[in-house]
Amino acid sequence: MSFLEIKDIRKKIGNNEILKGINIGLEKGGFLVLVGPSGCGKSTLLNAIAGLLPPSSGDIVIDGQVVTDLHPSKRDIAMVFQSYALYPNMTVEENIAFALEMRGVEKAQREAEVKKVAKTLQIEHLLKRRPSQLSGGQRQRVAMGRALVRQPRVFLFDEPLSNLDAKLRVEVRAEIKALHQNTHATIVYVTHDQIEAMTLATKIVVLKEGTVQQVGTPAEIYNRPANLFVADFMGSPAMNMLKGQVSGADGQQSIALFGNDGVKVAMPPSVTAGLADGKEVILGLRPEAITDTGLLDPQVRSVARIEADVTMVEPTGSDTFVTGRLDGASFTARTRADVHVAPGEKFSFAFNLDKAVVFDPQTGSRID
Amino acid sequence: MSAANETVSAGQARTARYFIYAALIVLALVYLLPLYVMLTTSLKSLDEIRGGDMLALPKDPSIAAWVKAWGEACIGVSCVGIKGYFWNSIKMVVPAVIISTLLGALNGYVLTKWRFPGHKIVFGMMLFACFIPFQAVLIPMARLLGLMGLSNSTTGLVMVHVIYGLGFTTLFFRNYYEAFPDELIKAAMIDGAGFFRIFWRILLPTSGPIIVVTIIYQFTNIWNDFLFGVSFSGGASSPMTVALNNLVSSSTGVKEYNVDMAAAIFAALPTLFVYIVAGRYFVRGLMAGAVKG
Numbered sequence: 001m002s003f004l005e006i007k008d009i010r011k012k013i014g015n016n017e018i019l020k021g022i023n024i025g026l027e028k029g030g031f032l033v034l035v036g037p038s039g040c041g042k043s044t045l046l047n048a049i050a051g052l053l054p055p056s057s058g059d060i061v062i063d064g065q066v067v068t069d070l071h072p073s074k075r076d077i078a079m080v081f082q083s084y085a086l087y088p089n090m091t092v093e094e095n096i097a098f099a100l101e102m103r104g105v106e107k108a109q110r111e112a113e114v115k116k117v118a119k120t121l122q123i124e125h126l127l128k129r130r131p132s133q134l135s136g137g138q139r140q141r142v143a144m145g146r147a148l149v150r151q152p153r154v155f156l157f158d159e160p161l162s163n164l165d166a167k168l169r170v171e172v173r174a175e176i177k178a179l180h181q182n183t184h185a186t187i188v189y190v191t192h193d194q195i196e197a198m199t200l201a202t203k204i205v206v207l208k209e210g211t212v213q214q215v216g217t218p219a220e221i222y223n224r225p226a227n228l229f230v231a232d233f234m235g236s237p238a239m240n241m242l243k244g245q246v247s248g249a250d251g252q253q254s255i256a257l258f259g260n261d262g263v264k265v266a267m268p269p270s271v272t273a274g275l276a277d278g279k280e281v282i283l284g285l286r287p288e289a290i291t292d293t294g295l296l297d298p299q300v301r302s303v304a305r306i307e308a309d310v311t312m313v314e315p316t317g318s319d320t321f322v323t324g325r326l327d328g329a330s331f332t333a334r335t336r337a338d339v340h341v342a343p344g345e346k347f348s349f350a351f352n353l354d355k356a357v358v359f360d361p362q363t364g365s366r367i368d
Numbered sequence: 369m370s371a372a373n374e375t376v377s378a379g380q381a382r383t384a385r386y387f388i389y390a391a392l393i394v395l396a397l398v399y400l401l402p403l404y405v406m407l408t409t410s411l412k413s414l415d416e417i418r419g420g421d422m423l424a425l426p427k428d429p430s431i432a433a434w435v436k437a438w439g440e441a442c443i444g445v446s447c448v449g450i451k452g453y454f455w456n457s458i459k460m461v462v463p464a465v466i467i468s469t470l471l472g473a474l475n476g477y478v479l480t481k482w483r484f485p486g487h488k489i490v491f492g493m494m495l496f497a498c499f500i501p502f503q504a505v506l507i508p509m510a511r512l513l514g515l516m517g518l519s520n521s522t523t524g525l526v527m528v529h530v531i532y533g534l535g536f537t538t539l540f541f542r543n544y545y546e547a548f549p550d551e552l553i554k555a556a557m558i559d560g561a562g563f564f565r566i567f568w569r570i571l572l573p574t575s576g577p578i579i580v581v582t583i584i585y586q587f588t589n590i591w592n593d594f595l596f597g598v599s600f601s602g603g604a605s606s607p608m609t610v611a612l613n614n615l616v617s618s619s620t621g622v623k624e625y626n627v628d629m630a631a632a633i634f635a636a637l638p639t640l641f642v643y644i645v646a647g648r649y650f651v652r653g654l655m656a657g658a659v660k661g
Contacts (some may be wrong), residue, residue, distance in 0.1 A: 052557065073561075079555065083549055083551050085551035086553045087552065087569075089570065098561075102560035221407050
């Protein structure tokens with residue numbers, strides 16, 4: 001049985017169904033990331049777990065105890081808010097100690113606990129300051145300290161990094177990851193940033209319009225997206241979606257891409273089901289699966305070399321993204337940083353089909 | 369090119385500034401003139417006042433009129449000065465301001481952070497209370513005070529002012545708390561603080577500017593109120609404003625302008641004091657509410 005269970009949670013606000021029956025389980029010590037575009041219901045779900053917004057139906061179970069009707073303070077959870085929500089009239093020390101004070105913990109013990117947490121987060125020198133005297137990163141750390149000091153059963157993070165600048169975001173992200181590794185805390189984390197989801201999670205839930213699109217490890221979500229939405233949402237630049245048609249000619253199943261005069265590529269090994277001849281499909285291929293021939297993984301089994309026009313070259317420093325165009329269809333390839341190519345030229349792309357997934361254009365689901 | 373033509377030269381800017389300051393000084397003087405006349409007249413002897421020149425400085429300044437106004441002047445038939453009434457006003461104003469401010473803060477807190485179905489209607493009705501003229505509530509209020517046995521008492525006046533002020537104080541605090549982040553309330557709830565604990569420990573300590581605004585507003589209004597005072601109190605329980613009126617409009621004996629003026633200054637002192645002490649927060653607080661509300 002899971003440590004945290006979300007059972008068929010529904011939430012209606014007016015006539016709007018924000019959450020349409022969510023079922024998720026998380027093992028103890030797991031790091032669950034709820035990710036999705038704005039309006040997908042991820043924050044509503046987090047608030048339901050916290051008890052700040054009671055669900056219309058369904059149950060939240062923590063460690064075997066149904067907490068659905070418990071007050072937030074009785075659930076033994078802690079939450080880190082997007083705005084950090086530090087009490088402006090209290091010092092850092094008082095902020096961190098507030099929850100303990102509310103629980104009636106003795107002053108001496110409170111001070112000891114605060115010291116311990118401050119040491120972990122390296123904010124000991126800030127204890128006497130007020131939140132207004134802190135930088136964004138320091139406030140973030142204090143907000144985490146306030147959650148940590150309570151040693152709750154579940155930590156909830158509501159987009160905690162979205163108010164930080166890009167460099168600091170990466171730093172604090174690593175700190176949160178380290179914190180999880182060191183404390184083995186059970187964490188539920190909401191973000192709209194798919195990179196945060198990938199780097200932090202042990203389990204990702206992709207949400208869209210109040211329904212779960214896919215639950216899985218970061219690798220599963222990235223490599224085997226359940227549908228076109230997940231494939232498009234996770235990963236940057238987005239997965240290439242190439243329209244094609246199944247062809248069974250020559251005794252071997254293949255997919256014809258780029259129109260009729262285009263290229264036929266072998267059916268990807270990731271697809272096992274025999275598909276009817278002539279079926280329309282969408283071939284999904286991550287940018288890193290389309291490279292220049294030199295960067296090709298030597299372990300690759302099925303590869304297609306395709307000559308195409310180059311329309312754009314975007315160097316990022318570590319890699320160069322090359323946009324190719326063939327018969328009206330565009331795709332993005334991730335090549336070596338020092339690749340010699342310019343827009344307008346022809347370039348030979350290597351399509352690594354081991355990594356390809358195939359979707360049904362009607363339902364949008366992945367075909368296995 | 370046109371932009372260059374429109375720029376103002378340093379000389380022009382200075383002239384404009386001189387003009388603005390001159391206008392401001394003149395207007396300030398006009399505004400201060402009544403206070404000047406009050407002060408100088410209160411320090412003059414009756415003979416000097418009768419002599420004519422209202423704007424002249426006193427030849428022989430004396431605080432005799434102040435002493436008389438405070439302790440000896442006749443209000444109606446009793447000649448004990450205005451000091452008793454001054455304390456009546458204090459006894460009325462202090463509890464009325466504190467209670468109406470606290471209740472307004474509590475109302476604002478509930479109307480923004482603990483919203484219930486129909487909260488907009490409740491707030492609308494409270495706002496409505498701000499715009500009901502005093503005169504319209506006089507008779508119902510008199511009846512109510514009579515039923516409660518609070519007629520002609522300071523307690524009754526405190527109650528009237530609390531009720532009447534509640535609309536304004538609620539409006540101030542509601543607009544201020546509207547801009548107060550909900551996440552802080554949520555954080556406090558998760559931390560285990562209850563309704564009143566959140567109010568006392570988190571909301572109220574961060575409400576400094578709006579508390580000052582409300583106190584100044586309420587203090588000035590309640591202290592200066594005449595209509596409720598004259599309607600719901602009588603004799604020795606009258607507030608300062610009523611006593612001042614009785615002093616000035618008494619038709620027996622010689623008209624002592626200097627005593628009248630001294631009494632009027634006593635009546636104005638507390639509001640002046642509150643404004644001077646807390647005034648700089650006043651504008652700041654009003655702005656805070658206005659921009660974010």
